[in-house]
Amino acid sequence: MWQSAPPFGELLAGCQRSAVHLEMRDHYDDPDEAPRVSAWKSGYRPDPADRSTWWRPWLDMVSDTVARGVEIRRARVVSEPVSEYTNYLYDGTFANVAAGEQIRWLARRNASDLALPGNDFWVFDDRLVRFGYFSGEGAYLGDDVTDEPAVVKLCVDAFEGVWSRATPHEEYRI
Template identity: 50%
Template sequence: MTQSVPDFAALLRSAEHSACHLEMRDSYMDDPVFADWRAGKPVDRPEAYQLPHEYQEWASLVRETVARGVVMRRARIVSEPVTDYIRWEHAITERHNVALGERVRWLPRRLASDLALPGNDLWLIDERRVLFHWFTGDGEWAGHEFNEDPATVKMVTTAFEAVWDRGIPHSEYVT
């Protein structure tokens, strides 16, 4: 059942046990930190680079969520060789995700061929609620949909767990 889309921060704050993010694109919308990375700035080192306000808000939300005992997992399915965007994501993942308490795994797309996957990126909250994200072909934001339909949630949960089981932990994945 599709419902109105809740505020994302409120949705994440409502998580009691788990918040899982599945990312399946090789590039997304332009990002100022990505631009800085491409220009050679040390965006992965806190002592050398101040993240924008939006990133600081995200960091606070993740810390708050993890502190409540919610397990946050992020799985990324990526083409290889990776795009510059994925190379950048990998470069900032330790600081931007892992250091905050998220668990992150990477799955080369060639290892996902036999998995049944949803058609869009998503957040799965407590294996009960799904927030699908839509992007245009060039990675720009196009919208989202909230879904609590048990069959959809089950499909998403199964897909996420399959990706997670095959995924390579961030500390072991090399771009």
């Protein structure tokens, strides 16, 4: 059944074992992130040794979830050479890793023979999928969730296919 998605925090709070996220865009236009992107473009880089410069509420949520025993994995399918925005994401990924996420990167050219859904998604406990929708310019348009078994299987298989080919963040070079 397809329905409007509850708040993301509720989905993560209800998670018992795993939450996986597949990102397939080369640019996202998040107004809340715009100041950090702008600062990055101007040369600012957060100091990994100074947590106060980069820790955010999202990272608290991830850290708390991982502390409950939930595995959080994120895979990013990216065009190479990478976009400026992907370079920004790469430079900040240390924060996600510090919070407990496992992150891998896959060059888009290495995903050509994988069946991937048309939208980014999260899968919670291999039972519920949350699709996120974005405009061509990367603006967030909304999301919905489904627990339809065929859709869940498609997304689980797609994520695992990407994950098995992707390079762990600590080894990936842009």
